[in-house]
Amino acid sequence: MTAPITDTVADAVDSRGGSRGTTFVRFLRRPAGAVTAVVLLLIVLVAVFAPWLSPHDPNAVDLGLTRALPSAEHPLGGDTTGRDVLSRIIWGTQITLWGALVAIVTSLVIGVPSGLAAGYYGGAVDRIGTWISDGLQAIPGMIILLIVAAAFRNDFTVLMITVGVFMAPGYFRLTRSTVMAVRGEAYVDAAKVAGLSDLRIMGRHVIRAVVAPIVIQSALTAGMAMGMQAGLQFLGIGGGTTPGWGAAMNEGFRVMRTDPLLLLWPSLALGITIAALAVMGSTLADVISVKTPTLSRRERKRIARLNAEKTPAGATATTTGSISVAAVDSAVRLENLRVNYETTDGEVEVVHGITLDVSPGEVLGIVGESGSGKSQTVFSMLDLLPKSGYYTADAIWIGGEDVTTLSKRDRAQLLGHEIGYIPQEPMSNLDPSYTIGYQLIEPLRAVHGMSRSEARERALAMLDRVGIVDPARVMKSYPHELSGGMAQRVLIAGAIAGKPSVLVADEPTTALDVTVQAEVLELLRELQQEYDMALVIVTHNFGVVADLCDRVVVMRSGSIVEIDDVGPIFENPQSDYTRELIAASLDGAESRVELDTGLDAHAPAAPAAHATKEQNA
Numbered sequence: 001m002t003a004p005i006t007d008t009v010a011d012a013v014d015s016r017g018g019s020r021g022t023t024f025v026r027f028l029r030r031p032a033g034a035v036t037a038v039v040l041l042l043i044v045l046v047a048v049f050a051p052w053l054s055p056h057d058p059n060a061v062d063l064g065l066t067r068a069l070p071s072a073e074h075p076l077g078g079d080t081t082g083r084d085v086l087s088r089i090i091w092g093t094q095i096t097l098w099g100a101l102v103a104i105v106t107s108l109v110i111g112v113p114s115g116l117a118a119g120y121y122g123g124a125v126d127r128i129g130t131w132i133s134d135g136l137q138a139i140p141g142m143i144i145l146l147i148v149a150a151a152f153r154n155d156f157t158v159l160m161i162t163v164g165v166f167m168a169p170g171y172f173r174l175t176r177s178t179v180m181a182v183r184g185e186a187y188v189d190a191a192k193v194a195g196l197s198d199l200r201i202m203g204r205h206v207i208r209a210v211v212a213p214i215v216i217q218s219a220l221t222a223g224m225a226m227g228m229q230a231g232l233q234f235l236g237i238g239g240g241t242t243p244g245w246g247a248a249m250n251e252g253f254r255v256m257r258t259d260p261l262l263l264l265w266p267s268l269a270l271g272i273t274i275a276a277l278a279v280m281g282s283t284l285a286d287v288i289s290v291k292t293p294t295l296s297r298r299e300r301k302r303i304a305r306l307n308a309e310k311t312p313a314g315a316t317a318t319t320t321g322s323i324s325v326a327a328v329d330s331a332v333r334l335e336n337l338r339v340n341y342e343t344t345d346g347e348v349e350v351v352h353g354i355t356l357d358v359s360p361g362e363v364l365g366i367v368g369e370s371g372s373g374k375s376q377t378v379f380s381m382l383d384l385l386p387k388s389g390y391y392t393a394d395a396i397w398i399g400g401e402d403v404t405t406l407s408k409r410d411r412a413q414l415l416g417h418e419i420g421y422i423p424q425e426p427m428s429n430l431d432p433s434y435t436i437g438y439q440l441i442e443p444l445r446a447v448h449g450m451s452r453s454e455a456r457e458r459a460l461a462m463l464d465r466v467g468i469v470d471p472a473r474v475m476k477s478y479p480h481e482l483s484g485g486m487a488q489r490v491l492i493a494g495a496i497a498g499k500p501s502v503l504v505a506d507e508p509t510t511a512l513d514v515t516v517q518a519e520v521l522e523l524l525r526e527l528q529q530e531y532d533m534a535l536v537i538v539t540h541n542f543g544v545v546a547d548l549c550d551r552v553v554v555m556r557s558g559s560i561v562e563i564d565d566v567g568p569i570f571e572n573p574q575s576d577y578t579r580e581l582i583a584a585s586l587d588g589a590e591s592r593v594e595l596d597t598g599l600d601a602h603a604p605a606a607p608a609a610h611a612t613k614e615q616n617a
């Protein structure tokens with residue numbers, strides 16, 4: 001038996017040095033992250049080394065320097081009272097960063113513990129915390145700041161502490177909602193059961209969930225605090241003799257017409273710092289939320305090779321399912337297909353080595369409960385897995401050719417030619433900005449090399465064929481003008497326009513009104529027979545299976561539990577799971593026969609209790 005693929009991937013990941021790098025490393029790998037890190041580091045260095053970097057005393061007045069233009073000795077010139085602008089900007093960096101730090105620490109100290117307590121305990125603690133937070137937000141902060149400035153003689157640090165108090169509700173709400181989302185997690189219960197104190201659980205386990213959002217929030221709050229600080233200084237509050245950027249902007253603003261540079265320098269300093277913090281916040285959010293970095297093609301091949309090497313000689317990989325015809329005679333054949341996703345918890349295998357095939361002209365149903373791996377199986381067939389996922393397979397045969405040897409590009413060429421695809425959600429698969437005609441004609445021209453008039457003719461014919469009443473009008477319509485049933489017919493028309501030999505339909509009726517489901521299934525059956533296509537239909541409805549399919553694959557938790565012709569599956573299911581699925585699917589549903597003989601011939605809901613293909617033919 002082969003080693004579990006996840007072990008091998010873990011090995012591979014470890015061999016690359018930890019779980020694909022820390023958040024910080026991933027942040028630095030992004031161009032925006034690297035640039036902002038460098039910019040912010042420089043700003044911090046300027047602030048720390050201000051006494052050494054500043055060429056002059058920032059408060060020293062030299063009347064000869066009044067409004068002086070930039071020169072070699074004073075690279076940014078002099079201000080309105082004859083002080084060196086560069087020195088004041090450098091010292092202003094220190095003041096600005098200090099102010100932001102004071103405000104953030106104050107917000108953190110107030111907002112995070114109170115948010116933790118409110119989210120963790122809920123009830124009265126939460127209510128009181130929320131009232132205070134709402135109350136703080138309702139108070140006009142500027143008036144309080146003016147009072148504080150007057151009471152504390154414009155003390156800059158006290159003012160920034162006050163700014164921090166007004167920013168604390170942001171941290172409170174963020175922490176509270178994050179904690180609420182995790183407080184019911186099994187690991188929190190487990191910690192409680194283990195007898196840990198609430199304080200310890202919050203401090204050790206729950207706080208971990210809030211660290212990432214708080215770091216992001218802090219980057220944004222720092223920018224806001226700097227903006228407020230500059231705003232206050234601009235209004236002449238909290239400035240004093242402190243060489244702050246806001247005070248410099250105030251001065252520059254007053255002489256903007258005659259000495260615009262005096263406004264430019266502090267504005268640039270503030271703008272660059274706030275922009276860097278904002279970009280850092282959004283890049284961090286990106287890095288932290290998108291925790292599914294993709295493995296390169298080469299890496300995936302290496303992992304597949306490592307797995308193969310781990311398989312003992314003579315042993316074959318565990319696989320479920322079976323095949324019915326020789327590979328070259330099949331329309332599609334999957335051999336030992338595995339699908340993996342990279343998640344925050346590492347590599348997860350969601351399809352565990354399945355083998356199945358479809359003959360030309362055959363209808364194969366893939367059934368199973370939600371999450372059983374049906375869609376992942378067909379996405380692998382189509383090579384349409386999302387970036388964070390990948391498959392490995394001994395072979396995937398399409399039209400008698402093993403397509404795993406093809407390049408990504410050649411593989412894509414099969415779509416629309418060899419394989420057609422009908423998705424689950426018709427509306428979201430049509431572009432709202434283009435007419436139906438454009439969306440049908442474009443692929444026929446681009447993929448099938450038809451002229452505009454040929455493509456238009458084919459599109460009209462296909463729309464007519466799928467039962468669209470006024471094709472010429474629908475061609476001019478936009479998706480929002482169509483009903484769900486019409487949209488699905490349009491997509492079916494698009495899928496078969498290239499006359500594929502295999503049509504893959506992923507729950508094609510799930511999103512449709514129950515009254516049109518049967519019509520769409522009927523249409524699929526007709527088209528499949530008319531074009532003699534193999535049809536792979538994903539569903540969790542055994543009624544659909546009974547109605548449409550020749551053979552059925554029953555999937556559960558990423559494996560095939562049963563694969564057989566429709567007759568035997570219904571008459572004598574081998575697995576209890578299949579039996580339960582049939583019972584659940586058909587329980588209480590009217591049969592198609594009952595519906596067809598009923599009053600409304602067009603109202604056959606979830607098709608098909610005990611109907612068979614023969615009965616419906």
Ligand SMILES: Nc1ncnc2c1ncn2[C@@H]1O[C@H](COP(=O)(O)OP(=O)(O)OP(=O)(O)O)[C@@H](O)[C@H]1O
Pocket residue numbers: 341342343350368369370371372373374375376377386388389540
């Ligand atoms: N992007 C993803 N990242 C991680 N796991 C995923 C991702 N997409 C799907 N999965 C997992 O793969 C498994 C199979 O999903 P799949 O979509 O194939 O189920 P399904 O049988 O088609 O279900 P449904 O009938 O609900 O569409 C599920 O456990 C799902 O959580």
